[in-house]
Amino acid sequence: MHEDRPAFGQRLAEPGVIEFRPEPLDALVERRLKMVWEARSCPNCGADSLQALDGSDRIWCGRCHWKTTYTRGTPFYDSELTPGEFLIAFVLYADTLLSITQIAALLSPCYKTFHDQIRGVETAFCRGFLTVWERISQTVDGPTQVDETQQVCSGFKRQEPPRESLDRGGSPEGGRTRWTGEQGDEVTLVAACRDVLRVVSAQEGSDYEEDLAPVIEDADDLPQELGEVWTDGLPAYQGMDYDHQYVVHDDGYVSDQGVHTNQAECLWSLVQPWLAKFRGLSKQGLEQAARTYGFLRSLNLTGAPIHSLVDCIAVNAFR
Numbered sequence: 001m002h003e004d005r006p007a008f009g010q011r012l013a014e015p016g017v018i019e020f021r022p023e024p025l026d027a028l029v030e031r032r033l034k035m036v037w038e039a040r041s042c043p044n045c046g047a048d049s050l051q052a053l054d055g056s057d058r059i060w061c062g063r064c065h066w067k068t069t070y071t072r073g074t075p076f077y078d079s080e081l082t083p084g085e086f087l088i089a090f091v092l093y094a095d096t097l098l099s100i101t102q103i104a105a106l107l108s109p110c111y112k113t114f115h116d117q118i119r120g121v122e123t124a125f126c127r128g129f130l131t132v133w134e135r136i137s138q139t140v141d142g143p144t145q146v147d148e149t150q151q152v153c154s155g156f157k158r159q160e161p162p163r164e165s166l167d168r169g170g171s172p173e174g175g176r177t178r179w180t181g182e183q184g185d186e187v188t189l190v191a192a193c194r195d196v197l198r199v200v201s202a203q204e205g206s207d208y209e210e211d212l213a214p215v216i217e218d219a220d221d222l223p224q225e226l227g228e229v230w231t232d233g234l235p236a237y238q239g240m241d242y243d244h245q246y247v248v249h250d251d252g253y254v255s256d257q258g259v260h261t262n263q264a265e266c267l268w269s270l271v272q273p274w275l276a277k278f279r280g281l282s283k284q285g286l287e288q289a290a291r292t293y294g295f296l297r298s299l300n301l302t303g304a305p306i307h308s309l310v311d312c313i314a315v316n317a318f319r
């Protein structure tokens, strides 16, 4: 068995093999962000007189002459990476099985802060998703399927944690976001799937007797009502005290195969190999990563345009 040998796909991710041309995406991000600036009022004088200057990064108030750059307040601001490279990095991170180290090697020979930047984009994406989702999809319909799966935090089982994370030296793979929780801490991921919408939450412990409250609270933030909740009919979910809008079907509605939760089960079959690329995450890291995957999957399932990613990442900068 030589399962540790790199696959062809991984070898393509070695430095210098693949080169990106981020310019079209740079232009897309610039157009998108400038459009948003022009639609808002001046944060200094309140006038509707902000202009994006062509051929320049400048945003300019025609009344009070306040000025800024179009990336201000977004994760794109003041980064070693161009906005297009940032977008490529985020898509490779969130939508492929490439590790952050591999992506960093593809995009930037000097990636001291790359890991933190990706996490920053991810945080912004998760925060902005709900706002953007409200704009792009109003057609979510049908019952909400809920299912759970167990994950182990910082899963360096029978394995030394990476050296960098011990000395917290700030190396790209090391430290802060890895190896924080206790090794072997268990977390239960709970997914709520409705139509094309995927919301993933995490609860501590492998014991989800608690309830579905966290995922339902999350889903309450969504512009659409959850509708009926379908679960796989495990005893833990039965006899729970839901608001009247949430109905857990009794066994009469549940098939033996649990067909009704197949959206959630399909999601897990995609999330689990994706989470495996981190080779261990803290509870917070795990929760955020799984949440990211759910939201990105929702965008993919709706066929959302790529600029909706830009919107998710940047929307909160303009509030």
Ligand SMILES: [Zn+2]
Binding pocket: 042, 043, 044, 045, 046, 047, 061, 062, 063, 064, 065, 066
């Ligand atoms: Zn002004």
